Amino acid sequence: MESSSSSPTSSTHCFSPHSQGEVKLTITQLEQESVERNVFEIYRHLAEAPPQAKPFMVQLWHDEHVEFLTKGLRKLGPNFDVLDANRPWLCYWILHSIALLGEHVDSELENNVVDFLSRCQDKDGGYGGGPGQMPHLATTYAAVNTLVTLGSERAFSSIDRGKMYEFLLRMKERRGAFRMHDGGEIDVRACYTAVSVASMLNILDSVLIKDVGNFIWSCQTYEGGIAGEPGSEAHGGYTFCGLAVMILINEADKLDMPSLIDWAVFRQGVECGFQGRTNKLVDGCYSFWQGGALALIQKLLSAAGKESPLCGGQASEESMYNITLSRGEKLSDVGFAFMNEKTECGPLFHTIALQQYLLLCSQVHEGGFRDKPGKSRDHYHSCYCLSGLSVSQYSHCKDPRHNSPSPNDVLGQYSNLLEPIHPLYNVVLDKYDKAREFFSAF
Numbered sequence: 001m002e003s004s005s006s007s008p009t010s011s012t013h014c015f016s017p018h019s020q021g022e023v024k025l026t027i028t029q030l031e032q033e034s035v036e037r038n039v040f041e042i043y044r045h046l047a048e049a050p051p052q053a054k055p056f057m058v059q060l061w062h063d064e065h066v067e068f069l070t071k072g073l074r075k076l077g078p079n080f081d082v083l084d085a086n087r088p089w090l091c092y093w094i095l096h097s098i099a100l101l102g103e104h105v106d107s108e109l110e111n112n113v114v115d116f117l118s119r120c121q122d123k124d125g126g127y128g129g130g131p132g133q134m135p136h137l138a139t140t141y142a143a144v145n146t147l148v149t150l151g152s153e154r155a156f157s158s159i160d161r162g163k164m165y166e167f168l169l170r171m172k173e174r175r176g177a178f179r180m181h182d183g184g185e186i187d188v189r190a191c192y193t194a195v196s197v198a199s200m201l202n203i204l205d206s207v208l209i210k211d212v213g214n215f216i217w218s219c220q221t222y223e224g225g226i227a228g229e230p231g232s233e234a235h236g237g238y239t240f241c242g243l244a245v246m247i248l249i250n251e252a253d254k255l256d257m258p259s260l261i262d263w264a265v266f267r268q269g270v271e272c273g274f275q276g277r278t279n280k281l282v283d284g285c286y287s288f289w290q291g292g293a294l295a296l297i298q299k300l301l302s303a304a305g306k307e308s309p310l311c312g313g314q315a316s317e318e319s320m321y322n323i324t325l326s327r328g329e330k331l332s333d334v335g336f337a338f339m340n341e342k343t344e345c346g347p348l349f350h351t352i353a354l355q356q357y358l359l360l361c362s363q364v365h366e367g368g369f370r371d372k373p374g375k376s377r378d379h380y381h382s383c384y385c386l387s388g389l390s391v392s393q394y395s396h397c398k399d400p401r402h403n404s405p406s407p408n409d410v411l412g413q414y415s416n417l418l419e420p421i422h423p424l425y426n427v428v429l430d431k432y433d434k435a436r437e438f439f440s441a442f
Ligand SMILES: CC(C)=CCC/C(C)=C/CC/C(C)=C/COP(=O)(O)OP(=O)(O)O
Pocket: 138, 141, 189, 192, 193, 235, 236, 237, 238, 241, 275, 276, 277, 280, 281, 283, 289
């Protein structure tokens, strides 16, 4: 998405080292140079600091984050009016972030959230952006992940699974994909949120998954990443969503995996963080969308064990991307089987570099995270920067349920370590385990 410029105010003049003539830099190039300058200035301070000071420079400001997040759950100012249709998202961003930090909210606040989300639940299934608003797949995903993160029986049983199934079926369209809401757009996000919710609640069946894989397949672009809809540009957000769907429905073998890997690994740049798409700026939230997608691929390759070329062996087409289920296991067990694969394969991105970007460029001392230096903190970036930080800390860890990462894999002091997540759903792993135990009883 190169923005060309012809106006004198939106371009600059300089002399190219490769030619005699004067060249004009585009807005895109100028913005990229400015980001690199800001980021490298921050990294220069770290490089020049005495060795004993460095761990403190990359400290995770745990208490400040918890304070910023908890405050947001209790009260938000008038500027947040624009997020009125996203209130379950605010609950998820905040509560998932608090859970990643190993903390929880008091039982009164927890009960308030359950009650609030119950008022967002539509009588015909699914959750709207606020009480009385029409049900929407994005806010449904946010509400379900919030209730899973709260983890109480009251939270789990507040979800009407029967009506949810009817809602998901109503959102499914002729070609197999999903639409975001009645009459809404059909895209990869809708497919992911529908499949993730159905898998989590143990209501994913062959009717819901029919032809979804073909739709996702049709969204993989010539670059290798996945777009929101056929013919659009590959983007990290949609790539994570599309890949996660394919794994949850056990059809990852339909994707062109070498080109997907190729595209995703090149999205980590000199700034140490990830960009969302080619020729765009680094942004902390892609630490999860791109880092999470690469963590999913790492797990897929590990499922193929030593047969995978990236793990130093010969790949067999069949074993490479399919999670093996034993007889009688349901498709909704794919999420569980996925985390049981013991990682043999190393990470596909520079995990320490990403932690450096997150802790030095995205982290805000007063609490919260931001896209990049110069931007303001917000709850969305706090959630996805912390999620990406967790993914990078655990990416060498074979079995996060039973083992902790080595101190070498955690930038800064070991107290920076967050809780591990389940990368298919982006909820804290032990919260997922508890929810699975509850919902597998049905
Ligand atoms: C579960 C769920 C609902 C997932 C959503 C996934 C997601 C983040 C999709 C990204 C959408 C998109 C095209 C952003 C581009 O914004 P931009 O042009 O402002 O940013 P850019 O310059 O970084 O591409």
